[in-house]
Amino acid sequence: MNQNIFEKNLEKYADPEMYDHLYDKYQKDLGIILKWANQDHPILELACGTGRLTIPMAQRGFQMVGVDLHEGMLERARRKAEQTEVMIEFMQQDCTNLNLPVRSSLAFMTGNSFQHFLTNEAQDALFQSVRRHLVDGGIFIYDTRNPVLKELSAVDEYEEKYVDKNGDRVIESHRDVYDHLTQILDCRTHRRIYRDNTLIAEEQDGISLRYSFPQEMERLVAANGFEIVQVYGDWDENELHAESISMVYICRVKTE
Incomplete structure (x- = not known):
């Protein structure tokens, strides 16, 4: 996957400090993530940004690996982790071509970061990349805006x-x-x-x-070796309906 495709779409993240000022206190997505987290393997946060979720997860004792394409966001995440006195491995990588030294039982991507994968090719590459880094039965959680x-x-x-x-x-x-x-x-x-x-x-x-539609998402998930465990219309675990704000997917790696 051509990394330039993503780099051209990062203008909104030019000021990591301002990003934190606007979004750092948002925690609605943390609850569902914690329900699926365990201590058995390192946990992967993809498009982790400035560590909005990575750091509170580490504070709860989870071994965390944070991945993002934007080095400026990662630099701020590292400083915040140091100030919070937690150990987190932050790595600059393209999520469609991950090369991490770990396999996990849980990977997650929130903040509608899924919408940065603009083509079918990019979406497929993301799922395949994540799948390679999950153990059998591993969980991938992500959200995307519902196309109303x-x-x-x-x-x-x-x-x-x-x-x-x-x-x-x-x-x-x-x-x-x-x-x-x-x-x-x-x-x-x-x-x-x-x-x-x-x-x-x-x-x-x-x-x-x-924007991706629910039926389209079902096909994407299945075609890349996952099954949908649950889908919600928001992070409060409300049912998905036509007017829902979001689509929150909990997917599991299919086992043979």
Whole structure:
């Protein structure tokens, strides 16, 4: 898999400290992960970012390996792990071509990172790569946004406001356009940063996100040597339905 495909889609992660400011306190996905975790093998977190889940897992005594493509995110994760006094092996690798010195009973990928795998080829390569690093009967947990068609059918333009890590006021203008043929949502952001009501900076970035449908997902999982154990509509373990926010998959490696 060409790593450049993913590197071109990492603009949103250019500032790991800001990423933490926005997302570090989110823990809804931790509960399900802990239900499937055990001490028998190292646990793999894929697209681990700044260690939002890797670190609290290690604090609970699990042997953790965190993998991400973005070295800046990994550097911050290593600093946070050191400050928290936990030992975690963080490695920079492409998740479609993992080469880790461990096999695990559990691998997980949250934060909708699955949507970075934009093509059928990339999705297949991800599953095959994960499967090679799981023991027989090993579990792979991941989430992805549910493709609610009424939300994707029209160009979506909206604003968000928040205070950044420096205490400055930020207004973001978003424009999201969905391509029904590729199933990819192209998200563009124009960011204006104000300090004491004075505009001090403007930034732009973007990200492309692949949407997959439930029937499509069932076929993908089965074709790559897994079976679906459970699927939820969110991290609160609610049933998946047409209007669900997410699709949370718990998959098991098929045994012969």
